[in-house]
Amino acid sequence: MLKARVFCPAAGAFLPFFFGLAFARSVTILDPLSPFGLEVRRLFLIVLILAALIVVVVYGVLGWSVYRYRTQQEDFRLEHEASSLKGNERLEVIWTALPLLMVLFLFGVTVESLVNRVLPAGGYRVEVEARQYFWNFAYPEGFRTSNELVIPVGRRVDVVGTAADVLHAFWAPNLGPDVDLIPGQSTRTFLEAHRPGRYLGECNQLCGPGHARMLFRVVALPEAEYARFVRAAQAFKPAAATPLAQRGEILFRQSCAACHRVEGVSQGTVGPDLTLFGLRTTLGAGFLPNTRANLEAWIQNAPALKPGVRMPPFPNLTPQDLEALAAFLEGLKPRGLDFSTLPER
Numbered sequence: 647m648l649k650a651r652v653f654c655p656a657a658g659a660f661l662p663f664f665f666g667l668a669f670a671r672s673v674t675i676l677d678p679l680s681p682f683g684l685e686v687r688r689l690f691l692i693v694l695i696l697a698a699l700i701v702v703v704v705y706g707v708l709g710w711s712v713y714r715y716r717t718q719q720e721d722f723r724l725e726h727e728a729s730s731l732k733g734n735e736r737l738e739v740i741w742t743a744l745p746l747l748m749v750l751f752l753f754g755v756t757v758e759s760l761v762n763r764v765l766p767a768g769g770y771r772v773e774v775e776a777r778q779y780f781w782n783f784a785y786p787e788g789f790r791t792s793n794e795l796v797i798p799v800g801r802r803v804d805v806v807g808t809a810a811d812v813l814h815a816f817w818a819p820n821l822g823p824d825v826d827l828i829p830g831q832s833t834r835t836f837l838e839a840h841r842p843g844r845y846l847g848e849c850n851q852l853c854g855p856g857h858a859r860m861l862f863r864v865v866a867l868p869e870a871e872y873a874r875f876v877r878a879a880q881a882f883k884p885a886a887a888t889p890l891a892q893r894g895e896i897l898f899r900q901s902c903a904a905c906h907r908v909e910g911v912s913q914g915t916v917g918p919d920l921t922l923f924g925l926r927t928t929l930g931a932g933f934l935p936n937t938r939a940n941l942e943a944w945i946q947n948a949p950a951l952k953p954g955v956r957m958p959p960f961p962n963l964t965p966q967d968l969e970a971l972a973a974f975l976e977g978l979k980p981r982g983l984d985f986s987t988l989p990e991r
């Protein structure tokens with residue numbers, strides 16, 4: 647009985663620690679992929695060391711007193727009982743002042759980090775617009791992408807944005823802090839990637855039935871490759887290369903142009919901008935791999951794949967129509983660029 651009474655609270659105290667270890671394998675702040683992540687890790691380690699010191703001191707004193715004042719002969723007990731009841735002014739001052747100093751210290755390092763390392767604005771600025779349930783990105787060089795944001799490695803990118811309908815939030819957990827995107831207001835966050843790759847991002851505010859499938863990717867390219875991407879995106883003119891794609895373009899103008907924009911082809915704004923669709927590695931705002939089969943299934947019946955999506959089903963498109971549309975869409979990319987080989991992070 648006694649054993650159980652001691653063991654259970656002890657096990658309970660350590661459970662969060664073991665759960666923490668289990669989760670650390672999938673989501674960890676100890677292996678940062680951005681300067682912001684490094685900053686978070688630095689502050690986390692400072693707090694961890696302080697907390698560990700407190701644990702050592704508190705449990706040390708506790709263990710010592712449990713041992714020192716364990717059941718003794720009656721006269722020993724009486725002798726020590728009196729002194730243990732007396733107040734101690736010096737101790738009171740110490741255990742008030744020490745925690746206060748620690749909190750002030752943590753406040754200090756956090757403010758220092760914010761002012762010197764986190765808040766200063768970069769120079770490169772991309773605009774984001776969130777809608778139920780996708781993302782539009784506008785680059786300073788004048789072109790746009792949807793659902794996949796392309797950035798240069800090693801350069802800080804400010805992301806300034808708003809929402810077109812309801813509250814959303816832009817969050818790429820590996821690359822920077824999240825920010826609410828609010829209708830009628832402009833808010834800002836930033837990203838910076840250490841290594842090339844495709845990074846997962848998500849909407850971080852419950853925004854409707856499609857919220858769970860409102861993801862995005864940040865594609866981080868080495869600086870030289872990014873410059874090549876920018877030049878190619880600026881100069882890009884869609885041109886259907888095959889008879890199949892040409893038929894797809896005709897179908898696109900009939901069925902899709904009212905909602906989607908493709909530079910030089912259509913001007914719709916209800917759905918994502920598809921000008922550089924062929925570069926996309928994902929579909930439906932980042933939740934499906936961009937494969938031919940997924941693309942045809944998405945065009946034919948998007949609501950079956952994503953609840954709340956505003957794109958209607960197209961039950962009248964034949965398999966040949968779907969093939970033609972997919973061929974046209976897959977061709978919407980500058981030659982020589984391919985993001986699908988980048989590592990997923």
Ligand code: CUA
Binds near residue numbers: 779814
């Ligand atoms: Cu947009 Cu949740």
